[in-house]
Amino acid sequence: MENKRFILEVRELTKKLGSRTVVDRLNLRIEEGEIYGFLGKNGSGKTTTIRMITGLVHPDAGEVRICGYDLKSQFKAAISLVGAIVETPAFYAQLTAYDNLKLTANLLPGVTRHRVEEVLTIAGLSERTRDKVGSYSLGMKQRLGIACALLNRPKLIILDEPTNGLDPQGMKEIKELIVQLASEHGISFLISSHLLRDIEQICTMAGIIRNGKLIAECDVRQLRASREEPIAIAASEPMHAIRSKATTLEQFYFDMTEGGAGND
């Protein structure tokens, strides 16, 4: 276990807003090539965690390491290995998709025009590169966000609710793109969502956050492979280390969140 290479290591991450602890001593590790589903209902602390992992929000305690680089003291080295969409992808609506990506590419050493065109093709936007982003649908903006996240050939892509607002076809395409990028390019993913079926389809690991605490983790491959067998659970705290007989991620999620684990 200790010989494994962790792309992302989060230790004891904590954030308080006033008297409320939004993220509470959260620990998380993502291996190379892993697609990690970060599950939790609205307000559970998913986005705040992602904001802290990407440096947009300062944690009150804890540390974030990306490929071994400390996010706080080695910010540039750490963030250079990340591509991220935090909440909705934001772009300059008056500029074309190509110009938006060119602005981002300017901030990344070694990213050429060819790479800009390449990621637009990977994201399936090659036909609309000269259109203003203001004319894009939400699905196209999500695709553009993924293209933008790919620009620097990241080791880790962080997607916050990537299928939000997408139609079924758009959701399917985004999920296929994620699986393709993980298998072909060896990119690790941290994907936050409350859509359990989506996560079950594409993720290799899933973690459940509740009231800012990571209450359980589950190996989704194992879940898919042995529908009838009880699955092993690694929980963030010993008191939550219970066993579930879940055969679906949905069942596992409700076992953990309603069946006692993580209940305060």
Place this chain on the structure above:
Amino acid sequence: MIRLIRNELYKTFRFKMVYLFMAILAVHAWLTVRIYSAGGEWKSVITMANGQSLPLALLNSMGQFMIVFIPVFAADLITSEVKSGTVKIALLRPVLRIEWLNAKIVSMFVFITVLLGFSIAAEYAIGTLAFGWGEQTHYAGKLYSETEGIWLTIRLAVSMLLPYMACGMFVVFIALSSTNVSATIGLSIAILTASQYLSEVGSLESYSLAKLVYFFHEQVYQANTDTLFQSVTVLTGYVAACYSVSAMIMKKKNFTS
């Protein structure tokens, strides 16, 4: 850092705001000339109708425009980016927060310089088209040769970069503290306008940012060393204090939109 500044300048000149402000300044110069030509000398700032004197005659009124343009520009440059989330385009990349702030300040400086340069050039052109270039430059009751007049115009216009930047830095601080565009613009204009009334309190008069934005060029022209030194110190103090506070806000800020 250079690439970040290049991005900021690209956006500044790609979007329409700067051109709208240029158009307003040009229209103002044109209207001033038209009113004078229509026999309205008595209500015009023009004291000698020729092209080479017009930029100096209009330097006073430019401050009144800048006190509005700078907050509008800063609100778009900073508050709007934070609110819409486009700030993440830079901050999710290998860009330090202080570098982002510095790039915004460089962009503000370029914006002010371009507007100042444009207004002088446009006023020379409009004045010359309306009245001809003229023999001499007239300013503050004195006549200057053509070369002296151009040099005086450049010197006084360049000197205005300091009060405009002090105003810009003050507004950057407001823009970083504020959560919406309207609040940035409204609060900045309100505070700057209210600062004019510091002159009512004798001892605070020299600290009025609005007054310095309107009249600093006159102090430079009069070259009274003591007054000028005091004003430069006050303006530099505004720049340094606002930059320090802005850097601190930026360092501690949590980006949640």
